[in-house]
Structure formats: C-alpha cells, structure tokens
Amino acid sequence: MRTVNSFVFVLAILLISCSSQKKDIVKGIKLQNDWKFKTGDNPSYSKPVFDDSGWKAVKVGQTWDKQGYEKLDGFAWYRVKFELPASLKKSSFIKDSLRIYLGKIDDFDEVFLNGKPLGYNGITLQPEASFPDSFNVEPSPWYKERVYRIAVDDKRLHWDRENVLAVRVWDRGGLGGMYAGMPEITMVDVGDYLKSEHKKRAFVFENGKARKTFVIENTSTYVNMEGDFIISATDDFSGKEIYHNVIKVKMPAGNEQQISVEIPEQKESVTLKYVYKQKGSDSKMTFTDILPYILTPPVSDKPRINGAKVFGERPGKPLLFRIPVTGKRPFKIDVENLPVGLTFNKKTGIISGKVAEKGEYPVKIIVENSIGKVSGMLKIIIGDNIALTPPMGWNSWNCWGLSVDQEKVFASAKVFVEKGLADHGWNFINIDDGWEIKGDSPEPKRNNDGTIRTNEKFPDMKALGDSIHSLGLKFGIYSSPGPLTCGGYTASYQHELLDAQSFAKWGVDYLKYDWCSYGQIAKNNSLPELKKPYLVMRNALDKVDRDIVYSLCQYGMGKVWEWGAGVGGNLWRTTGDITDTWESMKSIGFGQTENASFAGPGHWNDPDMLVVGWVGWGPNLHSTRLTPNEQYTHISLWSLLSAPLLIGCDLERLDDFTLNLLTNDEVIAIDQDVLGKQATPVLIDGDVQVWVKELADGNKAVGIFNLGEEVIDYTLTFDKSGLPGKAKLRDVWRQKELGTFESSFDMKIPAHGVVLVRVAGL
Ligand code: GAL
Numbered sequence: 001m002r003t004v005n006s007f008v009f010v011l012a013i014l015l016i017s018c019s020s021q022k023k024d025i026v027k028g029i030k031l032q033n034d035w036k037f038k039t040g041d042n043p044s045y046s047k048p049v050f051d052d053s054g055w056k057a058v059k060v061g062q063t064w065d066k067q068g069y070e071k072l073d074g075f076a077w078y079r080v081k082f083e084l085p086a087s088l089k090k091s092s093f094i095k096d097s098l099r100i101y102l103g104k105i106d107d108f109d110e111v112f113l114n115g116k117p118l119g120y121n122g123i124t125l126q127p128e129a130s131f132p133d134s135f136n137v138e139p140s141p142w143y144k145e146r147v148y149r150i151a152v153d154d155k156r157l158h159w160d161r162e163n164v165l166a167v168r169v170w171d172r173g174g175l176g177g178m179y180a181g182m183p184e185i186t187m188v189d190v191g192d193y194l195k196s197e198h199k200k201r202a203f204v205f206e207n208g209k210a211r212k213t214f215v216i217e218n219t220s221t222y223v224n225m226e227g228d229f230i231i232s233a234t235d236d237f238s239g240k241e242i243y244h245n246v247i248k249v250k251m252p253a254g255n256e257q258q259i260s261v262e263i264p265e266q267k268e269s270v271t272l273k274y275v276y277k278q279k280g281s282d283s284k285m286t287f288t289d290i291l292p293y294i295l296t297p298p299v300s301d302k303p304r305i306n307g308a309k310v311f312g313e314r315p316g317k318p319l320l321f322r323i324p325v326t327g328k329r330p331f332k333i334d335v336e337n338l339p340v341g342l343t344f345n346k347k348t349g350i351i352s353g354k355v356a357e358k359g360e361y362p363v364k365i366i367v368e369n370s371i372g373k374v375s376g377m378l379k380i381i382i383g384d385n386i387a388l389t390p391p392m393g394w395n396s397w398n399c400w401g402l403s404v405d406q407e408k409v410f411a412s413a414k415v416f417v418e419k420g421l422a423d424h425g426w427n428f429i430n431i432d433d434g435w436e437i438k439g440d441s442p443e444p445k446r447n448n449d450g451t452i453r454t455n456e457k458f459p460d461m462k463a464l465g466d467s468i469h470s471l472g473l474k475f476g477i478y479s480s481p482g483p484l485t486c487g488g489y490t491a492s493y494q495h496e497l498l499d500a501q502s503f504a505k506w507g508v509d510y511l512k513y514d515w516c517s518y519g520q521i522a523k524n525n526s527l528p529e530l531k532k533p534y535l536v537m538r539n540a541l542d543k544v545d546r547d548i549v550y551s552l553c554q555y556g557m558g559k560v561w562e563w564g565a566g567v568g569g570n571l572w573r574t575t576g577d578i579t580d581t582w583e584s585m586k587s588i589g590f591g592q593t594e595n596a597s598f599a600g601p602g603h604w605n606d607p608d609m610l611v612v613g614w615v616g617w618g619p620n621l622h623s624t625r626l627t628p629n630e631q632y633t634h635i636s637l638w639s640l641l642s643a644p645l646l647i648g649c650d651l652e653r654l655d656d657f658t659l660n661l662l663t664n665d666e667v668i669a670i671d672q673d674v675l676g677k678q679a680t681p682v683l684i685d686g687d688v689q690v691w692v693k694e695l696a697d698g699n700k701a702v703g704i705f706n707l708g709e710e711v712i713d714y715t716l717t718f719d720k721s722g723l724p725g726k727a728k729l730r731d732v733w734r735q736k737e738l739g740t741f742e743s744s745f746d747m748k749i750p751a752h753g754v755v756l757v758r759v760a761g762l
Contacts, residue, residue: 027091031080031165031183035060041075041168046112048164052079061103064177078167078178082185086159089152092187093281094223097151099188103181105169106142108135112166116156119148127154135170139579143625145181149188190227190278191285193220198259198274198289199623202655205265210291213260216276218251225251227278231261233291236269236711237748249276266293269629269711269750292628292657295733296664299420303327303367305376306665307425308389308672312381312602315358317547320509321351322472323378324425326665328369336364339380350472355382379674385602387549387570389672390644391510393428393476398578398609398648401617402434402487405457406464408650413468415651422473424663425672428510428549429468430476430646435461436489445490450498452490465507476510476549477503481533482517491517496540504544513537515554530558531567538568551606551644561595565603571644573606580611580624582752586707589637590689592678599642599678606644610634613649613658621650628657629753632733635661636703636756639671640679640693666732667756670701679703682721688714688749690721700759701732706749716745724761732756 037058044050058064064072089095100118102111110131111118117125120134121141150157157163169177194216201214218225226249233243243263251257263272272291277284307324319342325331335344335351339361342353355361361380366373381388394412396404413429416422435458437445446452454461468475479499480491491514492499503511513534522529534552541548552564552572564572574595575588588607595605612631614621626634638645647662670693679693679701687708693701700723706712718725718741729738729745733756738745740762747755 027088028184028186029082029084029088031082031185032060034080035178036079037064037076039069039072039074039076041077045077045079046115046166046168048115048162050079055079058177060178061180061182062177063106063175063179065175069176072176073171073173076169076171076177078169080165080183082163082165083161084157084159084163084185088185088187089159093189093278093283094187094220095152097149097188098157099186099192100148100150100165100183101181101185102146102148102167102183103178104142104144105146105167105178106174106176107140107172108137108170109146110134110168111146111148112168113150113156114158114164115166118150118156118165119146122146122148124148124150127156135172140172143581143583149192189283190223190225190281191276191283193218193223194225194276194285195219196259196274196287198287202623202653203292203657205294205656208265209262210265211260211262213258215256215258216249216251217256218253220253222253224253225249225278227276229259230275230277231263232273232275233263233266234271234273235266236271236750242266242270263291266291267295268293269753290627294657294660295632296660296667297735299326299663301328301369301371303331303369303372303374304665305365305367305374306423306668308674309377310379310381310388310601310674312383312386312388313355314384314386314547315382316354316356317545318354319352319380320469320472320474321378321380322422322427323349323351323365324423325349325367326420326423327367328371330369332368334366336366337361338363339382342380348472355380358382386547387604388601389674389676390604390642391428391549391551391571392426392645392668392672393430393474393510393647394426394651395428395430395432395476395512395609395646395648396434397432398580398611398615398617399613399621399650400434400619402489403619404431404434406459410464410467412651413471413473415654416473417471419651419654419659421651421659421663422471424665425668426645426647426662427472428474428476428646430478430510430512431458432478432512433485433487433489433514435477436479436485436491439484439488439490446495450495451502452492452495452499455489461502461506469507474509475507476512477506477508478512478514480514480516480518481537482515482519482521484517486514486516492537493518493521496537497543500537500540500544500548503548504546507546508548509546510549510551511537511541512551512553515557525558527558527563530554530560531563534567534569541568559595561598561605565598570602571604571606573608575607578608578611580615580626582626582630585611585626585630585634586752589634589641590681590705590707592641592643593681596678596680599676601674601676604642604644604676605678607638607641609646609648610638611648612661613647613651613655614653615649621653624649627752629750631658631661632756633705633752633754635667636733636754637691637705639667640691640701640703640756642671642673642676642678642693645671664733664735666730666735666758670695670732670756670758673701685714688712690716692722695758698761702757702759704747704749704755704757706751706753709751711751712749714747714749716747718743718745723759726762728760728762730758730760732758
C-alpha cells in the first residue's frame with residue numbers, strides 16, 4: 001500500500017487464494033466507507049485533483065434525507081477514492097472487464113471516473129463519450145440499480161494507482177441520494193453474461209400447479225456457461241423453503257436454454273429465487289421472481305348476478321345495460337317490470353332503449369341454468385344523475401400509450417366478453433390519447449365544417465362504437481380543452497360543441513377531458529380559470545342526445561374534488577399519472593384522504609387507472625412491476641376508495657393471476673356498493689393502516705394494509721378501528737367466513753400486502 005494519507009483507501013475484501021498462490025489476491029473492493037458529500041453543483045467537483053477535504057462524510061446505502069439533509073431536492077455530489085490492485089484482474093474467472101456497482105440512486109446520476117464521464121442512470125458510456133441530457137428521462141430511474149461495466153484496458157481506469165469516482169446526483173423531489181445497495185467493484189463474472197427472460201413470462205395455473213417456461217441466454221461471445229440453475233421458493237409467513245429444484249445448465253457462448261418451473265400452487269405470499277452457479281467459479285447470479293398466488297375461488301356453476309345494483313340514465317337518453325351473470329352456460333335470463341321504453345334481448349342479455357319519464361324503476365332479474373335459479377333486483381333510476389356507481393372498464397393509455405389503434409381497442413372489447421370480464425360488471429372500453437391527427441402533421445386536423453378528423457389508426461369511429469355497443473359494452477374517448485392534447489394531438493379548444501356532437505354521433509358514452517396545453521390559454525391558476533374549460537365542455541355535452549360520463553383529468557389542481565361535481569363532472573383525477581411501482585401506487589392510493597367526503601353516486605374521486613397485467617405506455621409492454629401482494633393492495637384499496645376501476649393492460653395477454661385479481665365479485669361489490677362512500681384511514685399503527693368503508697347493508701369493508709417490508713403479525717382492535725365489539729368477519733378475497741370475533745382479530749399480513757374483510761356487527 002502506498003501513502004495512506006495521500007488518498008483514502010477503501011476497504012478491500014482480501015481473500016487468501018488457494019494454497020498454490022502466495023500473494024494476497026483482491027477479489028473485490030467494497031466502496032462502503034470514506035465517501036465525501038457536498039450539496040450544490042459545480043463541474044470542478046468531478047476533477048480528480050479537486051480538494052474535497054472540507055466536504056462532509058456521508059453514508060451510502062441510505063438517503064441523504066436520513067443524514068441531516070431532509071427535504072433536499074436538486075443537486076449534490078458524492079466522491080470516493082480507491083486503489084485498484086492489478087491482482088483483481090488475475091483472480092477473476094473472466095479477465096476482460098470491471099463492474100462498478102453503485103446501488104440505487106434517487107433520482108438521476110452522472111458518474112465520473114478520474115474526471116472522465118463513465119456513465120449515467122446505469123448506462124455506461126464509451127471512452128471519450130460525453131453525457132447526453134441525462135436528467136430528462138421518464139420515468140425517473142430512482143428504483144434502478146446502477147451498474148457500470150468498463151474494459152480492463154480502458155484509459156479511464158488507473159491500475160495500481162489512486163482512482164477518484166465522483167457521482168453527480170439530481171433529486172427532483174422526495175427522498176434523494178445513493179440510497180440502497182452497497183457500492184463495490186468486482187471483475188465482470190460469468191453471471192454478468194446471463195440474461196433471463198423470466199419477467200417476460202407469466203405463470204399459468206393448471207391442476208394445482210403454477211407453471212412457467214422461459215429462456216436464459218449466455219450473451220457472451222466467448223465464455224461458455226456450465227453450472228446449476230437453482231430454483232427455490234420460501235413461504236413468507238413461515239420462512240420455510242417449500243420448493244427446491246436444480247436444473248443443469250450447459251450453454252456455450254451465444255447460446256440459450258429453456259428453463260421450466262413447476263411449483264405446487266400456493267395460497268399465500270411466497271418469495272421465489274433463481275440462482276445460477278457456474279462450475280469452477282464461486283460466482284453466483286441471483287434473480288428474484290414472483291410466484292403469484294390466486295385467492296379468488298373459481299367461479300361457481302350456480303347462476304349469480306354480478307355488478308352494480310343500481311343504474312342511472314337521464315330521461316330520453318339511450319340506455320344500454322348488459323346484465324352481468326356468471327355460472328354454467330347456457331342461461332335463461334328474464335327481466336320483470338322494465339319501464340316503458342326499454343326492451344330486453346333474451347339472447348344477448350342486454351337491456352336497451354330510452355325511458356321518457358323520470359322515476360325509480362325496480363327491475364327483477366331472474367337467471368336459470370341447469371344447476372339452479374336466482375333472482376335479484378336492479379334499480380334503474382331515470383333522473384339527473386349518471387355514473388351512480390364508479391365506472392368500470394378498460395382504457396388504452398397505461399398499455400398502449402399513443403400507439404393505440406382501432407384493432408387493439410376492439411380486441412379489448414372482445415376479451416371483455418370472451419374472458420368473462422363483462423360478466424363481472426366490466427363495461428367501458430375507452431380510447432385515450434392518440435386517435436386524433438397529430439398537431440405537427442401537415443394533414444388537415446379538421447374537416448371544412450370544423451368537425452374533428454381521426455388519424456389513419458381509427459378509420460371509422462362510428463363503426464368502432466357500434467361494434468363495441470353490439471357486445472353490450474360502452475365506448476369512451478379522450479380529448480383536451482387546449483389546442484393540443486398531452487400527447488401533442490389535436491384537441492377541442494374552440495371546437496367543443498362540434499367535438500361533443502361528433503362524439504355523440506360516434507356513440508361515445510364516456511369522455512376523459514384532460515388539461516394539457518390549456519395551461520397556455522388559462523390566464524392564471526384561479527378557480528374560475530381552472531373551472532372554465534370544464535364548464536364549456538359540460539355545456540356542449542348537455543346539448544347532445546346522449547349521456548356521456550364526464551371525466552375531468554387535471555391532476556387535482558385547485559382541489560378539484562371540491563368543485564368537480566359543481567362543473568358537472570362525474571369523476572375527476574385527484575393526482576398526477578400513476579406508474580407501475582410500489583412507490584407510485586402507494587403514495588397515490590394511501591394519499592386519498594382529504595377528498596373522501598366528496599365522493600358519492602354520480603361524482604367520484606379518480607386516483608388514476610389500474611397498473612396490473614401487461615403495461616407499458618407505448619408499443620413495448622412489460623409485466624407490472626407490482627408484486628402480487630402489491631396488486632392485492634392496489635385492487636383492495638381502489639375498491640375501498642370507491643375509485644373508478646379502469647384496467648390499463650393488454651387484455652389479449654391477460655394471465656390467470658390478473659384475470660382472477662380482476663374478477664372477484666365480492667371485492668368488486670365493495671367498489672360498486674350503492675351507498676358510494678369512500679373509505680378513510682381510521683387507524684395508522686406503524687406500518688399498518690386500517691381503512692374502513694361503510695356499505696349500504698350496514699356492514700363495513702375493512703382493509704388492513706401492511707406498508708412495511710416484512711410480514712407482520714397484527715391484531716386488529718375493534719374499538720380502536722371504530723368497529724362493533726362483536727362481529728362476524730368474512731375474508732373477501734378468499735370469499736370465506738372467518739367466524740365471530742369479540743373485540744379483536746389476529747392476522748398475518750405479507751409485506752406490502754392486505755387483509756380485506758367484510759365486518760358485520762352482531
Ligand atoms: C395525461 C393523462 C394520462 C393520459 C395522457 C394522454 O395528462 O394524465 O392519463 O391521458 O395525458 O396524453
């Protein structure tokens with residue numbers, strides 16, 4: 001070692017190699033300690049010669065907010081110095097490149113090695129390359145592990161000398177810094193060349209087994225792989241390994257191999273791991289996977305009437321209602337006491353027509369199949385209100401983004417019917433942005449009469465609307481009050497009435513009306529200015545001969561929940577856009593408290609669309625990054641909140657888990673409860689939050705959520721949660737009676753998971 005004072009050495013993992021070698025061999029360098037930190041931004045901080053002796057010490061692996069820089073947003077720099085012994089190269093299995101691991105960084109980073117750009121946001125730069133616009137990236141890479149790989153002969157590295165690593169971090173809000181994972185430097189090993197596609201395949205459930213097949217690939221051009229691929233599953237509640245299997249891997253350079261996993265189906269939270277171990281090397285590559293567990297019992301053969309028990313339409317406006325029924329087919333469905341003006345098609349199960357007279361019309365529905373007969377009531381209310389329960393359906397945005405087209409939309413409608421979602425009450429098929437002519441296109445955006453034109457992906461909107469209606473489903477569309485939509489397509493500014501008329505002509509039943517680009521028109525952020533565009537479109541919608549559910553999308557500005565109903569909105573977004581991460585879903589979902597009292601029949605808070613299944617906001621989709629526990633939390637919480645439920649995934653790739661998640665009638669019934677109350681948190685107890693929603697039958701729906709990182713044993717104390725002293729509890733996801741309990745109920749809740757119960761006081 002050289003003069004310790006001239007630079008700070010980092011802790012090296014010194015491993016004495018096998019007996020044949022005499023010298024100490026360095027296998028890796030842990031960059032755990034000796035980091036220096038400075039808030040602010042200055043290009044000279046990247047220079048190796050910069051004197052950082054006056055900088056503060058900082059811990060990596062935890063946010064700077066935890067270290068006295070609470071609420072620091074913006075720039076800060078981290079620096080560390082280390083020696084790079086050549087023995088690191090010698091000891092490695094493959095000798096060509098170095099791997100610099102920096103853990104996770106919130107939000108963005110630019111890394112300099114010895115003053116030269118090394119990489120940004122986890123992307124390594126070639127020698128001599130400079131940074132692009134590193135911080136203008138969506139979504140923020142805050143959750144991404146930063147790994148930089150560099151060839152051993154790259155000039156940016158100083159072997160057997162001091163090296164200086166400088167990390168420029170930009171935090172755009174919330175927590176910040178190098179917050180997770182311990183930085184270290186190792187040689188690139190076999191595992192680094194192993195690519196696994198397991199995240200791209202979903203488990204299929206069959207005969208009590210969860211199965212999936214995926215490909216692993218050796219991406220190296222010269223390293224051969226031979227070793228073990230170890231699959232293990234651990235029950236999160238008991239901590240016991242419940243499955244272990246070893247698959248032999250033999251993959252010459254550039255080859256791939258198929259891996260099949262078959263695990264007995266689980267009924268609760270499990271951690272699934274794949275570890276690849278190369279023969280002759282002690283290197284390991286670990287991947288985690290998700291073993292979904294299905295809680296919803298299979299649909300019974302007995303006939304069952306699902307969905308909302310109340311339906312509203314205005315007098316004289318076309319009504320369309322597909323009765324959602326499950327059970328063994330064929331059915332015989334009958335309805336009694338339909339108001340004048342409506343007819344029922346026994347073959348399709350669709351009620352349609354127009355009712356002229358205002359009033360409440362209790363309609364009896366009778367369903368019979370070879371197993372049995374049931375009846376139920378549907379109250380049709382002809383009056384001033386529509387959307388009497390939160391809208392349920394599909395919207396193109398979270399999957400297809402601007403790449404949506406007519407075929408994708410109609411395919412979704414078909415899946416609603418073919419996979420039975422419509423039998424559980426799902427009915428809107430909504431196109432989001434991307435159907436109009438692009439703002440910068442040379443094509444005319446409107447016809448000579450001012451009516452809006454559609455782009456080539458939507459050649460015939462009326463035909464699309466008709467085919468959606470022919471399935472008994474409803475048709476939704478999107479526009480914006482400014483000149484352009486958020487995606488830069490033509491919007492409704494100064495053509496509101498014409499657009500409302502076009503929508504009506506096409507058979508539109510739902511309009512999502514955004515804000516983007518209206519910001520340039522609005523004079524300021526005052527309430528009258530925020531309300532104005534929504535009133536203009538409301539006026540236009542009132543003039544057409546259809547009922548159109550009106551969804552405001554301005555992200556909650558000016559506390560829209562206080563006035564959304566007043567401007568004629570049926571629902572309004574309360575937040576910015578959701579994305580498929582725990583952080584996003586958690587902060588949106590559990591943040592819906594202030595607005596609770598403003599939700600009710602005909603007017604709902606909208607915490608944005610669902611992020612389960614295959615999502616992607618563009619042509620390339622991926623399976624949601626939410627774990628199964630997080631997905632149960634998502635659907636439970638949205639149902640408790642009486643939130644509009646809009647599926648945002650590719651329905652043609654609906655896997656078994658997602659389908660079951662979305663078709664639990666008892667969970668949906670909580671969302672669709674006719675009282676229309678929004679749950680509130682009655683108890684926050686460390687990581688546990690208890691949310692309660694009052695239901696029309698006097699029962700309470702209770703979600704006990706564990707926001708923590710570990711399984712928790714929890715006792716729900718009835719009086720602390722405002723529940724009756726003695727009560728019957730029903731597990732809603734499992735659709736199972738739990739029994740009668742006095743004063744408390746004990747449970748285990750998985751990390752980020754939920755126990756959802758229906759509580760009936762005795
Ligand atoms: C956003 C909106 C998204 C989506 C998008 C379309 O403003 O929040 O849900 O509609 O515009 O460009």
